[in-house]
Amino acid sequence: xxWHTINEFFAxxxxxxxxxxxxxxxxxxxxxxxxLIRHRRKNALRNICIxx
Amino acid sequence: MINWFKxxxxxxxxxxxxxxxxxxxxxxxxxxxxxxxxxxxxxxxDAQQGEGYRIIFIHVPASWMSMFIYCVxxxxxxxxxxxxxxxxxxxxxxLAPTGALFAFLSLWxxxxxxxPMWGAWWVWDARLTSELILFFLYLGYMAxxxxxxxxxxxxxxxxxxxxxxxxxxxxxxxxxxxxxTLHQGASVSLTRSPSMASTMLWGMLIMALAFWAYxxxxxxxxxxxxxxxxxxxxxxxxxxxxxxxxx
Numbered sequence: 001x002x003w004h005t006i007n008e009f010f011a012x013x014x015x016x017x018x019x020x021x022x023x024x025x026x027x028x029x030x031x032x033x034x035x036l037i038r039h040r041r042k043n044a045l046r047n048i049c050i051x052x
Numbered sequence: 053m054i055n056w057f058k059x060x061x062x063x064x065x066x067x068x069x070x071x072x073x074x075x076x077x078x079x080x081x082x083x084x085x086x087x088x089x090x091x092x093x094x095x096x097x098d099a100q101q102g103e104g105y106r107i108i109f110i111h112v113p114a115s116w117m118s119m120f121i122y123c124v125x126x127x128x129x130x131x132x133x134x135x136x137x138x139x140x141x142x143x144x145x146x147l148a149p150t151g152a153l154f155a156f157l158s159l160w161x162x163x164x165x166x167x168p169m170w171g172a173w174w175v176w177d178a179r180l181t182s183e184l185i186l187f188f189l190y191l192g193y194m195a196x197x198x199x200x201x202x203x204x205x206x207x208x209x210x211x212x213x214x215x216x217x218x219x220x221x222x223x224x225x226x227x228x229x230x231x232x233t234l235h236q237g238a239s240v241s242l243t244r245s246p247s248m249a250s251t252m253l254w255g256m257l258i259m260a261l262a263f264w265a266y267x268x269x270x271x272x273x274x275x276x277x278x279x280x281x282x283x284x285x286x287x288x289x290x291x292x293x294x295x296x297x298x299x
Contacts, residue, residue: 002096002097003093009092012104012106013103013104014102014103015104017164018164018165018167018168019103019104019106019107019164021164022107022111022160022161022164023107023110025157025160025161026114029153030153030266033149033150033270034270034273037270037273037277038273040274040277041276041277041280044280045280045294045295047281047284048280048289048290048295049295051284051285
């Protein structure tokens with residue numbers, strides 16, 4: 001392993017902004033997408049109940 | 053012999069998808085954890101790019117997925133136009149937003165990689181430009197589909213768009229060969245051994261599998277929701293246990 005301290009890990013050899021900017025946005029969108037679908041599903045289920 | 057056409061009807065596809073979703077979420081989480089561990093803790097520092105190259109572990113899998121999802125959409129579109137099955141259009145529209153997300157992530161991570169390595173967030177290079185077109189094709193599909201009220205007509209129009217647009221996928225793939233690009237050539241190819249350390253390659257491949265599992269899980273979730281929306285008045289939907297729970 002090439003990291004000796006946690007700070008070194010977050011610094012990413014000076015590329016921290018770019019590396020974490022990439023992984024951060026990737027993680028965020030992949031968390032938000034299923035939440036949005038859940039929301040859409042709940043709405044769909046509610047509409048079925050209203051129409052019944 | 054599995055009767056595939058049985059699952060092309062939403063009423064039998066819906067419960068099957070429901071059972072598969074947690075399996076693919078588990079796979080995505082496990083593979084993602086392994087891939088990230090390899091990517092950050094096992095893969096060595098790159099000789100030329102230092103730690104900045106670690107963006108590869110999401111950039112390449114996201115780019116692959118963006119192209120692959122479009123091909124799957126084109127496949128479903130062809131099936132839809134040929135057999136006129138309801139499921140095809142639902143699957144195509146279930147995949148489009150996730151494909152758009154991966155195309156966006158490919159461009160976003162590419163920009164964050166390009167800035168420190170090339171000195172530019174963006175260049176009008178053949179690879180970058182064709183990937184941007186792919187992103188617009190996804191958005192175009194979604195806009196076209198949303199603009200037509202009748203879902204079956206929207207499916208047919210969208211199917212045509214995705215079939216025409218699929219020519220862009222080989223253009224993206226071969227762009228680094230056909231044109232002089234700033235973007236580097238393929239790191240992984242079928243005809244020669246990969247030009248990277250094996251731990252880097254493994255990290256990338258496992259992340260790609262994690263993205264696959266994620267895509268399947270999310271696309272199935274969205275497909276199920278689309279079924280509920282479109283078939284809200286049909287008997288099978290009214291008798292679903294999910295609906296009874298809410299009522």
